[in-house]
Amino acid sequence: MSENLYIGADIGGTTIKVGICNERGDLLQTFEGPTETDQGTDRILSNIADYARKIVSESSHTWEQVAGVGVGIAGFMDIPKGFIKFSPNLPLNNVPLKDYLEAALNKKVRINNDANVAALGEAWGGAGRGVSSCVCYTLGTGVGGGIVVEGRLIEGFSGMGGEIGHMSVVPDLEAIQCGCGKMGCLETVSSATGIIRMAKDAVDRGDRTALSVFETLTAKDVIDAAKSGDEVAQRIVSRAAFYLGKSLAAVAVVVNPQRFILGGGVSAAGEFLFAQVREVFHKYAQDKAQEGVDIVAAELGNNAGVVGAAGLLLHA
Ligand SMILES: [Zn+2]
Known part of the structure; x- marks a missing residue:
C-alpha cells in the first residue's frame, strides 16, 4: 500500500509555495507559482487549487495518495471554520477558504495562520523532530x-x-x-x-x-x-x-x-x-x-x- 501524503501551501503576497510531505514530515517536493494578488480574490483561490494539483501531477505520486491539504496564511481567521476574516497583505476578506478548497480539490482542508504553521513545520519536520x-x-x-x-x-x-x-x-x-x-x-x-x-x-x-x-x-x-x-x-x-x-x-x-x-x-x-x-x-x-x-x-x-x-x- 502506498503511504499517505499531505500537501502544504504557504500563501505569500507575491508567491504561493506548495509542498508534498510524507507522514514523517519529510518534504518530498516543492513548487512555487505567482500569487497574482493584483488579479483579485478568485484568481488567488484558483491558483492555490491549481498549484496543489500541479505539484502532484508533476510528481511520481498520485492524487489518490493525498490525504489532505493544509494552508498557512497571514491574517485573522476562524481556524476551525477555515474562514479568512481579514488578511493584511492579500485581498482575502471574509473568504471561506476551507470550503472553497474542499470543493475544488475534493480533499480535507485545514488552515491556520502563518506563524503557527511555521512553528508546526519546525516541530514536526525540522529542529523539533x-x-x-x-x-x-x-x-x-x-x-x-x-x-x-x-x-x-x-x-x-x-x-x-x-x-x-x-x-x-x-x-x-x-x-x-x-x-x-x-x-x-x-x-x-x-x-x-x-x-x-x-x-x-x-x-x-x-x-x-x-x-x-x-x-x-x-x-x-x-x-x-x-x-x-x-x-x-x-x-x-x-x-x-x-x-x-x-x-x-x-x-x-x-x-x-x-x-x-x-x-x-x-x-x-x-x-x-x-x-x-x-x-x-x-x-x-x-x-x-x-x-x-x-x-x-x-x-x-x-x-x-x-x-x-x-x-x-x-x-x-
Ligand atoms: Zn503587540
Missing part, C-alpha cells in the same frame, strides 16, 4: 510564535495561542506602542524592526557608533556592528536578547517545553545571539523548568511554512 513539546519563535519583521504540546498545535480559545510576539515584557517607562496597539510587546524590541528602531534612536540621540554612517539600516548591519565590537550596537543586541530570554523564562513555566526553536532573519546572528539568550534564560527561568531544556536554531528556513501547513492535517 523527536521532541513532543516545543515552542518556536520567528524573529523577523515581527516576532511570530507557535506552541506545540505533545504533538498538537495550541490555537487557544480565539486563535491567539502562541502569539508570543505580543507578550508584554518591556517595563512601561521604556516601552513603546506595538503595532497591535498595546505597550511593550516583545516584538517592539526583539524583531528586526525593533532592532532597527533602537539603532535609529541611538543615531538620532548622537551616540558614538559605526551605525551612524548607514543611510538605510538593517538588523544585520546592527548585529554585524555588535559582533565587531561597536558598543552601541552591542547594547541594542543585548537588549533584544534580554527580553527574548526573559520571555523564554516566562513561557518555560507556563508551557514547560523541552525545546525552544529560534528562527527568522534575526536568528541568523547565530551563537552571538543564542549565547546571550541562553544566559538570560538560565538566570530567570525556574530551575526545574529549564532542566534538560535546550534553545536551538530553526532548520527549515523558508520551507517551514509548507511543511507545517502539510502537518496541520495530522497535528491541529
Whole structure:
C-alpha cells in the first residue's frame, strides 16, 4: 500500500509555495507559482487549487495518495471554520477558504495562520523532530510564535495561542506602542524592526557608533556592528536578547517545553545571539523548568511554512 501524503501551501503576497510531505514530515517536493494578488480574490483561490494539483501531477505520486491539504496564511481567521476574516497583505476578506478548497480539490482542508504553521513545520519536520513539546519563535519583521504540546498545535480559545510576539515584557517607562496597539510587546524590541528602531534612536540621540554612517539600516548591519565590537550596537543586541530570554523564562513555566526553536532573519546572528539568550534564560527561568531544556536554531528556513501547513492535517 502506498503511504499517505499531505500537501502544504504557504500563501505569500507575491508567491504561493506548495509542498508534498510524507507522514514523517519529510518534504518530498516543492513548487512555487505567482500569487497574482493584483488579479483579485478568485484568481488567488484558483491558483492555490491549481498549484496543489500541479505539484502532484508533476510528481511520481498520485492524487489518490493525498490525504489532505493544509494552508498557512497571514491574517485573522476562524481556524476551525477555515474562514479568512481579514488578511493584511492579500485581498482575502471574509473568504471561506476551507470550503472553497474542499470543493475544488475534493480533499480535507485545514488552515491556520502563518506563524503557527511555521512553528508546526519546525516541530514536526525540522529542529523539533523527536521532541513532543516545543515552542518556536520567528524573529523577523515581527516576532511570530507557535506552541506545540505533545504533538498538537495550541490555537487557544480565539486563535491567539502562541502569539508570543505580543507578550508584554518591556517595563512601561521604556516601552513603546506595538503595532497591535498595546505597550511593550516583545516584538517592539526583539524583531528586526525593533532592532532597527533602537539603532535609529541611538543615531538620532548622537551616540558614538559605526551605525551612524548607514543611510538605510538593517538588523544585520546592527548585529554585524555588535559582533565587531561597536558598543552601541552591542547594547541594542543585548537588549533584544534580554527580553527574548526573559520571555523564554516566562513561557518555560507556563508551557514547560523541552525545546525552544529560534528562527527568522534575526536568528541568523547565530551563537552571538543564542549565547546571550541562553544566559538570560538560565538566570530567570525556574530551575526545574529549564532542566534538560535546550534553545536551538530553526532548520527549515523558508520551507517551514509548507511543511507545517502539510502537518496541520495530522497535528491541529
Ligand atoms: Zn503587540
